[in-house]
Amino acid sequence: MSELYDLLIIGAGPGGLAAGIYGSRSKLKTAVLDKNAEPGGQAATTDEMENYPGFYDGTTGPGIMKKFADHAKSFGTEFFKGTVDEVDFTGPIKKVHTQQGDSYESKVVILSPGATPSKINVKGEEELRGKGVSYCATCDADFFVDLDVCVVGNGDAAIEEAMYLTKFAATVTVIVIHEEGNLDCNKASAEKAMKNPKLKWVWNSTIEEIAGDGLVDKVVLKNINTGELSDYATNGVFIFIGTDPHTDFLKGKVELDEKGYMVTNQMMETNVPGVYGVGDARETYLRQVVTAAADGAVASSAAEKYLLELETLQNDVLDVSNEKPVILAFWAPQVSESIDPIAIVDGVVEEKNDTVGLVKLDTYRAKKTATQYNVTEIPTIVLFKNGKDVARIEGANNITSEAVENLLKDSVKA
The missing domain is CATH 3.40.30.10 (Glutaredoxin)
Incomplete structure (x- = not known):
């Protein structure tokens, strides 16, 4: 029989690690289960981070995530490696199974599976990620002051991020797959964007390749009407075509919205008692390290009270x-x-x-x-x-x- 935990956290991103810190510090028997050997999630892939409070002179994603993990370990959080493929949340004891054949049991589970930005899957995208290729304007805009950048996408998020980038970049060129003037974002945002003098538009086009020697210096555009390829000089490429939450294993287990994000309340509670959701895979307005960490703190605090209620009921009622x-x-x-x-x-x-x-x-x-x-x-x-x-x-x-x-x-x- 597997060891019984008070708190089992699935995912070692900033939300999961913060939950581990708060859980262990509250003297709950806490474990973090993650598919990667090194903790940190998406945050650990960010070379530079300047917007986390207290680090105004900058830090690295891997560096700050290691501090998160070390902090959790200092209070007694245990760490295990494994890819979750099955969960059973039907009883008072939650059961989690991994592809590697390991099983875990816990009174409470905090889900922090994370999400990844959707990719355009072109040559150079992966190689130049963090070297001009970005999926987060809030995170990286400051690195492109007075430079020229491109934005891929034309939905609400893409146009909103493009507008944000104009505060920093010299020019922001939006690559749009549709005919001129046709955007997928809401009408008000479209009208506002069209009036912004820093925004430029390339219509009927997609990116075929992102290129550069160590850093992005151009993209190769394809006109979808003619098939013609052309080089377009740029210092950065911001891709906003959505994100993909890692919640396939949760289908039918907790409530998910139409895009697959976990639905929670302000206490991070899912619709299943004793199961909480935090971080980028949660239905939320902003996906940042600081918001994920806050989610983890809230979830652990709520879980502690839930366990106290549970113990009181079980023993006294x-x-x-x-x-x-x-x-x-x-x-x-x-x-x-x-x-x-x-x-x-x-x-x-x-x-x-x-x-x-x-x-x-x-x-x-x-x-x-x-x-x-x-x-x-x-x-x-x-x-x-x-x-x-x-x-x-x-x-x-x-x-x-x-x-x-x-x-x-x-x-x-x-």
């Missing part, structure tokens, strides 16, 4: 060997009308001389448990007997001493 009834009281200190009713419950339980258990949960902090037991009104008390939900009283006006007494009497008869 759901233990089938516990013969005495237990009242699970959902309330919230911010909801003033819930305070007096819970005090009434306190009083009734105290009079029972330890023959009745009481567990109080702040509904705002224990949202998962409240949802699990269909709590829609604050306060609500739920009576458990031998680990089973047997009765409840909902609403402040209904929770009286007499009502609670009757609830307990009925449980004795049951």
Whole structure:
């Protein structure tokens, strides 16, 4: 039987590593599983990084990712190599299996599988990546001050990034596969872009090759109407034709949007209790190292509270060997009308001389448990007997001493 972890993180990008730091520091038994020998994800492929807070004089992607990993290890995070091909999130213990034949079990799983920019797959693209070829204007625009660059793509993201690049570059040429004036982006962005004097346009064209001796110095364009090839001098090529989330193994396991990105709430929770999603493979507005790291911190903090809830429920409420009834009281200190009713419950339980258990949960902090037991009104008390939900009283006006007494009497008869 495999070792049981409190927190298993799939993916060692900045989101996964930050989750490892926060998880281990909270004394959770934490492990990170990644397909690569070296941690860091896409961030580790960036030669220079100037926009991570605190590193105004620059750093490297591999360098800062190594510090992330070392930080996590210093708190006790374990690291394993393996490519995940199957997961089972149906039970309270989550199970993860790899192509290499290894299996892992954990109470909580944080998914950080990452995403990669879609490529145009032409000669020179891979060789010159980070040497003039980029997939992130926010990351790399500052390296092209007063230089000439090209943008591939004409959707909302591409035009938005092209506009951003005009703040730095001397000129920005957009390579468009469509006829003149026809863009895939929204109309407002198209109109604004057409008026920008720094933006130039090459229509009916695609890039056949990216070339340069160590650094990009030109692209080879192909006119799709005539087939004619021509050289076009440029110092950089920014490619914005989308990204591909690495979530194939999650299909049918957690909710994904139409593009395959994980759907989460602000606590990074997926639709499956105990499973969280962070980083570039999450449906999000911005995909940067700093945002992925923030995702990981949020997910681990939320997971810690989830595990505490789970432990409290399992030990104090759901233990089938516990013969005495237990009242699970959902309330919230911010909801003033819930305070007096819970005090009434306190009083009734105290009079029972330890023959009745009481567990109080702040509904705002224990949202998962409240949802699990269909709590829609604050306060609500739920009576458990031998680990089973047997009765409840909902609403402040209904929770009286007499009502609670009757609830307990009925449980004795049951």
